[in-house]
Amino acid sequence: MDYQELVLESFTTLTLNKVRTxxxxxxxxxGIGSVITLVSLGQASQHxxxxxxxxxxxxxxxxxxxxxKNGGISGASGGITTLTYNDxxxxxxxxxxxxxxxxxxxYSSRTQVVAGRNNTNTQVSGITPEYAAIRNxxxxxxxxxxxxxxxxxxxxAILGSQTSEDLFGxxxxxxxxxxxxxxxxxxxxGLMESKGGSGPMNQDDKVFVPLTTAQKxxxxxxxxxxxxxxxxxxxxxxxxxxxxxYFLLARHKIKDPAQADFSIMxxxxxxxxxxxxxxxxxxxxxGIAAISLIVGGIGIMNIMLVTVTERTHxxxxxxxxxxxxxxxxxxxxxxxxxxxxxxxxxGIILGIGTSFILSRSINLPFAFSLPSILLAFGVSAAxxxxxxxxxxxxxxxxxxxxxxxxx
Amino acid sequence: xxxxxxxxxxxxxxxxxxxxLDDVSFEIKKGEFAAIMGPSGSGKSTxxxxxxxxxxxxxxxxxxxxxxxxxxxxxxxxxxxNKNIGFVFQAYNLLPRxxxxxxxxxxxxxxxxxxxxRLEKAKKYLQMVGLGDRLEHTPAQLSGxxxxxxxxxxxxxxxxxxxxxxxxxGNIATKQAIEVMKIxxxxxxxxxxxxxITHENEIAECGKRIIYLRDGKLVxxxxxxxxxxxxxxxx
Numbered sequence: 001m002d003y004q005e006l007v008l009e010s011f012t013t014l015t016l017n018k019v020r021t022x023x024x025x026x027x028x029x030x031g032i033g034s035v036i037t038l039v040s041l042g043q044a045s046q047h048x049x050x051x052x053x054x055x056x057x058x059x060x061x062x063x064x065x066x067x068x069k070n071g072g073i074s075g076a077s078g079g080i081t082t083l084t085y086n087d088x089x090x091x092x093x094x095x096x097x098x099x100x101x102x103x104x105x106x107y108s109s110r111t112q113v114v115a116g117r118n119n120t121n122t123q124v125s126g127i128t129p130e131y132a133a134i135r136n137x138x139x140x141x142x143x144x145x146x147x148x149x150x151x152x153x154x155x156x157a158i159l160g161s162q163t164s165e166d167l168f169g170x171x172x173x174x175x176x177x178x179x180x181x182x183x184x185x186x187x188x189x190g191l192m193e194s195k196g197g198s199g200p201m202n203q204d205d206k207v208f209v210p211l212t213t214a215q216k217x218x219x220x221x222x223x224x225x226x227x228x229x230x231x232x233x234x235x236x237x238x239x240x241x242x243x244x245x246y247f248l249l250a251r252h253k254i255k256d257p258a259q260a261d262f263s264i265m266x267x268x269x270x271x272x273x274x275x276x277x278x279x280x281x282x283x284x285x286x287g288i289a290a291i292s293l294i295v296g297g298i299g300i301m302n303i304m305l306v307t308v309t310e311r312t313h314x315x316x317x318x319x320x321x322x323x324x325x326x327x328x329x330x331x332x333x334x335x336x337x338x339x340x341x342x343x344x345x346x347g348i349i350l351g352i353g354t355s356f357i358l359s360r361s362i363n364l365p366f367a368f369s370l371p372s373i374l375l376a377f378g379v380s381a382a383x384x385x386x387x388x389x390x391x392x393x394x395x396x397x398x399x400x401x402x403x404x405x406x407x
Numbered sequence: 408x409x410x411x412x413x414x415x416x417x418x419x420x421x422x423x424x425x426x427x428l429d430d431v432s433f434e435i436k437k438g439e440f441a442a443i444m445g446p447s448g449s450g451k452s453t454x455x456x457x458x459x460x461x462x463x464x465x466x467x468x469x470x471x472x473x474x475x476x477x478x479x480x481x482x483x484x485x486x487x488x489n490k491n492i493g494f495v496f497q498a499y500n501l502l503p504r505x506x507x508x509x510x511x512x513x514x515x516x517x518x519x520x521x522x523x524x525r526l527e528k529a530k531k532y533l534q535m536v537g538l539g540d541r542l543e544h545t546p547a548q549l550s551g552x553x554x555x556x557x558x559x560x561x562x563x564x565x566x567x568x569x570x571x572x573x574x575x576x577g578n579i580a581t582k583q584a585i586e587v588m589k590i591x592x593x594x595x596x597x598x599x600x601x602x603x604i605t606h607e608n609e610i611a612e613c614g615k616r617i618i619y620l621r622d623g624k625l626v627x628x629x630x631x632x633x634x635x636x637x638x639x640x641x642x
Contacts, residue, residue: 313500319485322488322489323517
C-alpha cells in the first residue's frame with residue numbers, strides 16, 4: 001500500500017462525512033484567511049504611510065521647536081515658541097551654512113473657514129514661497145504665494161482640493177472667489193492638485209496663506225511651528241543637519257547641545273518612527289490571527305479525536321485484517337493534513353480576496369506578500385501534523401480485539 | 408497447521424483472577440473442517456481471538472504453520488492476521504458506506520498486492536460466493552446472508568492457511584445460514600482448512616470434527632459421525 005493510495009483512502013473517508021470535514025476545515029480557513037488579510041492590510045498601511053512621507057520631499061530636514069529644559073523642568077513640546085521666521089531667514093543667509101538649497105517656515109493652526117453659506121474647519125497654514133518646491137506642492141490652477149504677498153501681508157489663499165470642494169462644491173473653480181478666515185476676507189488665487197489621502201492627515205484639506213498674514217492678521221503670533229530646509233543633495237543631509245544645529249545653538253545662545261530648544265528630523269527619522277509604529281501594529285494583528293490559527297488547529301484535533309472514538313470499530317477491523325500501526329497512523333494523519341491543506345488553500349484565496357476588497361474600500365494600496373502566504377501555509381501544514389499526530393497515535397495503539405468489541 | 412499446547416488466558420479483575428481458557432491443547436491439520444462448540448462463557452471467543460492472532464495467551468504455546476505466535480509484536484501479529492488467517496465475524500464487520508468490491512480488497516491492500524490484481528481477485532471471489540451482480544452494493548443494501556458472503560470472499564483473498572469463522576450464522580436467517588455453511592463446506596472440499604466457532608448444535612454438526620469447551624476447559628474432541636450432507640438439505 002503506497003502513500004498515494006493512503007492519501008486517496010483518507011480523502012475518501014473525509015468525503016464520507018462532509019459536514020464534519022467542512023466544520024474542521026472552517027477553523028483553518030478562518031485562521032489562515034485572517035492571517036493573510038491582517039498581514040497584508042498591515043503591510044499595505046505601512047506602504048501607504050511610507051509613500052505619503054516620501055511624497056513630502058526627500059533631502060528635507062524639518063526643524064521643530066523643542067522643549068527647552070529650565071533647571072530640569074521641561075515644558076510641553078509643540079506649544080513652544082522658540083523658532084521664528086528670523087531663524088529661517090538667518091539659516092538661508094548665513095555664510096557658515098553651505099549645504100542648504102532653500103528654506104521655508106510654516107505656522108499652521110486649525111480654524112473655521114467660511115465661503116458664502118458653506119463653512120469648514122480646516123488647517124490654515126502660513127507659509128513662504130519656497131514651501132511649494134520644498135514640500136512638492138503642485139497647483140492644478142492659479143498661482144502660489146509670492147514674495148510680494150509675503151512682504152505685503154496680502155490676504156490671498158490657496159485651497160486644497162478637498163477644502164475647495166467643501167466650500168464651493170465639486171468641479172467648481174474657486175479662483176477669484178472670496179473666503180473668510182477668522183472674519184477676514186481672503187482672495188483665492190490658487191487650487192492645489194489632489195495628493196490623495198484621508199483622515200486627519202489629509203493633505204488635500206488645507207488652506208495656504210502667506211506666513212506674515214497668518215502670524216500678524218489671523219493668529220497674532222510671532223513664532224513658527226516648523227522650519228523646512230532642503231539640502232543641496234541627499235549626501236549633504238548629515239552635514240546640513242550639523243551645520244544648522246550648531247548655527248541655531250549659537251544663535252539661541254545655548255552652550256550644551258542637550259539643552260537645545262529645537263530638534264532637527266530628516267524624512268528618514270520620520271519614516272523610521274512611522275515604520276516602527278506600523279510594524280508593531282502588523283505584529284499585533286498577526287498575533288491575533290495566529291491565535292485563531294491555533295484555535296483552528298485545536299478544532300481539528302478535537303474532531304479527529306471524536307473521529308477516532310467513533311471509528312474505533314473500523315480501526316479494530318482494519319487492524320484485524322492486517323493493517324500495521326504505521327498504516328493506521330498515516331491514514332489518520334493524512335486526514336488531518338488534507339483538512340489543513342485544503343482549508344489552507346481556501347483560506348489563502350479568501351484572505352487575498354478579503355484584503356483586496358478591504359484595501360480597495362479604505363483606499364489603501366493592495367499589498368500581496370508571498371512570504372506571509374507561504375508562512376501561513378507552512379504553519380497550517382504544521383498544525384495538521386501537530387494536532388493530527390496525537391489522535392493518529394491513539395488510533396494506531398488501539399488493540400484490535402478491544403476495538404472490535406467496541407460498539 | 409495449528410497446534411495449541413497448554414494455553415491459558417487469565418483475566419484479572421481487581422483481586423480476582425478469572426481463567427477464560429484453562430490448559431487447552433489440540434491440533435488442527437490442513438484440510439480439516441472443525442467446529443468449536445460451547446455455551447456462552449465457555450471461553451470459545453477467547454480461543455478464537457488467540458487462534459486469530461488478535462490476542463496472545465497468558466500461558467502455553469500457539470504454533471501456526473510451524474511458527475510460534477506468542478512472542479510476536481503488534482505489527483508482526485498484524486502480518487500473520489493478514490496473510491495466514493481469514494476472518495469471518497458474527498457481525499460481518501464490513502466497512503459501512505463502502506462497496507462490496509472495495510470491502511473485499513482491503514486485506515489485499517494491506518498485503519501489498521497491486522491494484523489491478525486486487526480488483527480482479529475481489530471480483531473472482533465475490534462471483535464465487537454468488538454476489539457477482541452486487542459488486543457495487545454497500546453493506547446497507549445487502550441482506551445478512553449476503554453480507555456474510557462478502558465477508559467470506561474477503562477472508563479468502565489472501566489465500567490464508569485457515570479460515571476462522573466466529574458464529575458466522577449468528578445474525579442471519581436459517582435459510583441463508585445453510586447457504587453460508589454450504590459455502591464453507593465447498594471451500595473445505597477445495598482443500599481449505601476451516602474452523603467454525605458456534606454455540607448452535609446444528610451449525611457445529613456441519614463440521615467433520617467437533618471440539619467441546621466448557622468453563623475454559625476442553626471437555627471433548629470427537630469426529631462428527633452425524634455430519635449433515637449439504638446436498639440433501641432442502642428447506
